[in-house]
Amino acid sequence: MKGTVHVDDQLLRDVFADPTAMASVYADDPERFRALIESDADASDVIALQHRREVAATMRQWLEDDDAFAQASAAAGGPEKAWQTLLEANPWVLGVGLGGQLMTSWEEGNLEQTVVGRSIKGVGKRVDALLRTAGIIRSLAFAEIKHHQTPLLGGEYRSGCWSPSKEVAGAVVQVQQTAHLATRELGDYIQDQADSGEFLGTGTFLLQPRSYLIVGSLDELTGNSGGPIPDKVRSFELFRRNLNEPEVITFDEVVARAEWHIEAASDVSATYGERPSETDDSLASGEDPGPAGVDEPPF
Known part of the structure; x- marks a missing residue:
């Protein structure tokens, strides 16, 4: 046969x-x-899942091994570039790790885009990651990607009150400005066009677009024995939870979410003997809706 x-x-x-x-x-x-x-019809599932495990292991190693991250940074041309390169090669990490909606890159294989100046089609201000939600109606989202060694907090402004670091404060203003100027220049809606210039029947909305800042690690808020320092945790959490935009997410939270997604997918596959609700195309493109019937992680 x-x-x-x-x-x-x-x-x-x-x-x-x-x-x-x-x-x-x-x-x-x-x-x-x-x-x-x-x-074997299920072999592609196994290979894809194993690749994601390897990516998550690399991210975890970068968080915990300064020497390994230094080597990756040198090879990529800088710490921020190292993370951006990894995330571009694995769009599923941000796709399932940011908001409640699935996020996909504006342009496949390239997160960084020009959004102000001559807009997405020309020169101007750039954003580290230009994303859009997946679904019948798509909306734009912006993300600035720093690195996990970027400090979250500056000095102790008053007793028990720790101010955000200069890098975090600057990045917050940066992504706020980018989203504001892009909305002003591009309007409420970007209609998709074919390579020939023909207008298509699809597009992306820019109605109060969501924005994200990926920066630092929560390890900074712990003491020598690994326990949380309440004043630092309180200062940082109150700061980011009271921001309207952007949503501040740390790299360890992104990695933990990716690890959870992989383990949940493994559990569902082992239970039902089939892939969770995703297709071969979604695996290839990074458009990953995550496993069906599994609760979201607690963060």
């Missing part, structure tokens, strides 16, 4: 006789293993 893969008795005997010899058996005849994988 076409598409059938023949596994001979010797291969099975080799595997069952010594399961630890799988690697050597694969090395002896990798084509047979590849054929088995290609004929």
Whole structure:
């Protein structure tokens, strides 16, 4: 039968006789293993999920290993560029890790876009990540991406009151200005156009667009033993929760959300023997609605 893969008795005997010899058996005849994988309808799910685990492991390593992050920063051309490059290559991280809606990049494979000046189609002010929600009606969203070593807090302004760092305050104003100027210049609606210039029947709204600042790590708010310092936690949480825009999210929260998504997808796949509510196309593009029937993480 076409598409059938023949596994001979010797291969099975080799595997069952010594399961630890799988690697050597694969090395002896990798084509047979590849054929088995290609004929398995669920193999693409396993490969995609494993890739996401590797990405999440890399992000976690960057948070916890300064030397590893320094090497990645040097290779990418800077700490912010390292994170931006990783997020561009894995749009599902921001897609499922920011708002309650699914976010996709404005242009596939390129988060950074010009939004002020000659707008998205020309020179002008740039935003680290230009996103739009997925669905029948799409809306624009902006994100500024710093790095996890950016300080969240400055000095102790008064006893128990810690001010936001200069970097955080500046980034907040930056993304506020970007969203404001883009809305003023682009209007309420951007109609999609084909490469030929033809107007399409779809577009994106800019009605009080959501904005995000991804910066720092909550580790900064803990003491030497890892416990939270109440004054610092209170100062930071009250600051960001009372901001109208942008929503401030730390890198450790983004990573934790990505890890939760992967584990939830693994649990659903193991329970039902099939992928959660996503398609091959969504895996390739990063348009990931997340596993159906699973509660959102508590942050």
